[in-house]
Amino acid sequence: MQYRRLGNSGLKVSELSLGSWLTYGGAIDDKQSEAIIDKAYELGINLFDTANVYHNGEAERVMGRALSKYPRDSYVLATKVCVPMGDGPNDRGLSRKHIREQCDASLQRLGVDYIDLYQCHRYDTDTPLEETLCALDDLIKQGKVLYTGVSMWKAEQLLDAVYMAKALRLHPIISNQPQYHMFRRGIEKEIVPLSAREGIGQIVFSPLAQGILTGKYKPGMPFPSDSRAADPEQNGAIFQLMKDEQLGKVEALKPIAERNELSVAQLALTWILRLDNVASCIIGASRPEQVEENARASGVKLSETDLLEIEAILQA
Numbered sequence: 001m002q003y004r005r006l007g008n009s010g011l012k013v014s015e016l017s018l019g020s021w022l023t024y025g026g027a028i029d030d031k032q033s034e035a036i037i038d039k040a041y042e043l044g045i046n047l048f049d050t051a052n053v054y055h056n057g058e059a060e061r062v063m064g065r066a067l068s069k070y071p072r073d074s075y076v077l078a079t080k081v082c083v084p085m086g087d088g089p090n091d092r093g094l095s096r097k098h099i100r101e102q103c104d105a106s107l108q109r110l111g112v113d114y115i116d117l118y119q120c121h122r123y124d125t126d127t128p129l130e131e132t133l134c135a136l137d138d139l140i141k142q143g144k145v146l147y148t149g150v151s152m153w154k155a156e157q158l159l160d161a162v163y164m165a166k167a168l169r170l171h172p173i174i175s176n177q178p179q180y181h182m183f184r185r186g187i188e189k190e191i192v193p194l195s196a197r198e199g200i201g202q203i204v205f206s207p208l209a210q211g212i213l214t215g216k217y218k219p220g221m222p223f224p225s226d227s228r229a230a231d232p233e234q235n236g237a238i239f240q241l242m243k244d245e246q247l248g249k250v251e252a253l254k255p256i257a258e259r260n261e262l263s264v265a266q267l268a269l270t271w272i273l274r275l276d277n278v279a280s281c282i283i284g285a286s287r288p289e290q291v292e293e294n295a296r297a298s299g300v301k302l303s304e305t306d307l308l309e310i311e312a313i314l315q316a
Contacts (some may be wrong), residue, residue: 001044002299004279007174008199009147011116013076015273015298017047018291019205019282020059028286030062037066039288041075043295049177049203049282050110051080051121052102057109064110072112078203079106080151080177082121094124096135103139119149119177123157129164137170149175149203155190162198173200175279180204182213182268182314183246192277201279207272208265208283215250215257215264252313256306262297269297271310 003012018040050059060079067075081102084092139145150173165172176195178187208214250264257267269281285291
């Protein structure tokens with residue numbers, strides 16, 4: 001496993017990280033979840049990402065219990081705040097009150113004294129940005145949080161946060177968590193150049209396009225019975241990508257993967273890691289074997305010829 005600096009910080013994170021969206025505390029039982037987390041740790045993955053809202057806190061509990069057997073300084077624990085956690089008017093957003101209370105709740109569920117990376121899950125238009133940034137800075141000063149980041153913020157929102165943190169002399173945001181894969185490349189135009197300039201690293205989620213880029217779905221063929229697409233509780237986002245045009249492009253990528261001795265999934269992950277501004281790709285898994293296969297993408301370099309051929313396929 002290879003490691004990269006997260007933004008301009010001194011924090012090193014593994015090129016592949018393990019996420020918990022749709023899995024731990026819900027679709028997968030605790031024993032299987034722990035086996036997956038153990039395999040990731042064994043393979044050198046040191047970044048584990050979750051959120052307070054994932055299965056209403058259960059994902060945090062499962063991940064915290066699984067990691068508790070390992071030295072606290074050997075892994076990087078990331079979670080998030082913003083999405084509603086209740087029906088009350090202050091049970092959501094990025095107000096000082098909600099951030100403080102949810103940070104304490106996450107620490108309790110995770111069973112740790114501090115969170116390595118605390119991320120704003122979305123942007124909150126109802127709370128002044130200054131209030132949010134100052135609340136995050138307070139958590140760092142209190143030792144509850146080491147670094148802060150955001151998820152799914154627009155370029156102008158990121159830039160506002162950078163300038164305001166500098167003006168107020170606050171600890172800077174070091175990461176952004178966007179969705180990014182071969183079929184969703186919106187961050188390349190503005191987010192990546194801005195982030196590279198301002199010292200913000202990308203931790204991308206859904207790098208395999210909800211499983212489309214594994215190559216297991218074929219144009220005109222039924223879904224495999226053990227796939228996420230066949231599970232009505234998990235397949236909502238998949239159908240937006242499940243089009244013959246995209247599936248045909250995945251088929252066209254297979255020869256490139258084969259000549260590099262990679263699976264299509266490994267190729268898709270390696271392609272993302274061509275960007276220096278990407279610090280880590282968050283993978284999901286329902287079996288330890290999936291983590292082991294995906295982890296082989298770390299450290300692989302594609303040739304310029306490969307990259308040009310991939311680009312031609314994606315743009316066709």
